[in-house]
Amino acid sequence: ALALHLPDVPAEVPGASASALLPVLHHIQDALGFVPQPLVPEIAAALSLSRAEVHGVLTYYHHFRTAPAGRHVVQICQAEACRANGAEALMAHAGARLACAPGTTRADGAVTLEPVYCLGLCATGPAAMVDDQLRARVSAATVDGWATRFES
Numbered sequence: 577a578l579a580l581h582l583p584d585v586p587a588e589v590p591g592a593s594a595s596a597l598l599p600v601l602h603h604i605q606d607a608l609g610f611v612p613q614p615l616v617p618e619i620a621a622a623l624s625l626s627r628a629e630v631h632g633v634l635t636y637y638h639h640f641r642t643a644p645a646g647r648h649v650v651q652i653c654q655a656e657a658c659r660a661n662g663a664e665a666l667m668a669h670a671g672a673r674l675a676c677a678p679g680t681t682r683a684d685g686a687v688t689l690e691p692v693y694c695l696g697l698c699a700t701g702p703a704a705m706v707d708d709q710l711r712a713r714v715s716a717a718t719v720d721g722w723a724t725r726f727e728s
């Protein structure tokens with residue numbers, strides 16, 4: 577079993593358990609790279625929440641993964657300013673070129689492709705983050721370059 581240190585939450589504070597959930601999920605994802613589904617009951621019990629509440633928060637936020645990421649992680653901004661600069665078409669191109677449906681990890685584990693919602697580069701979109709590196713003005717050719725690099 578995984579030994580996780582979950583912060584103590586004073587039960588007498590109304591709403592304290594729910595407000596502790598996000599930091600706990602962040603802590604687990606930082607430590608493991610994802611939040612394993614089998615931990616949901618343990619988290620729920622530790623915070624006096626229902627499993628459904630924990631599951632709901634876990635799946636609501638795009639930030640959290642419930643499975644390990646691929647060796648390369650491509651995140652393409654789909655927020656408004658980037659959409660105005662072609663981010664939807666870029667995501668479609670990336671899905672085809674990387675052979676990976678948005679929001680999934682390719683079966684061989686090479687690539688995870690994810691939508692994200694604003695990377696702070698709104699004036700120079702479409703923006704992306706590739707293996708933790710921010711990229712501005714991403715084009716289809718940029719994506720093609722990643723695809724080639726990931727296969728080598």
Ligand code: FES
Binds near residue numbers: 653658659697703
């Ligand atoms: Fe894409 Fe802000 S909208 S970086």
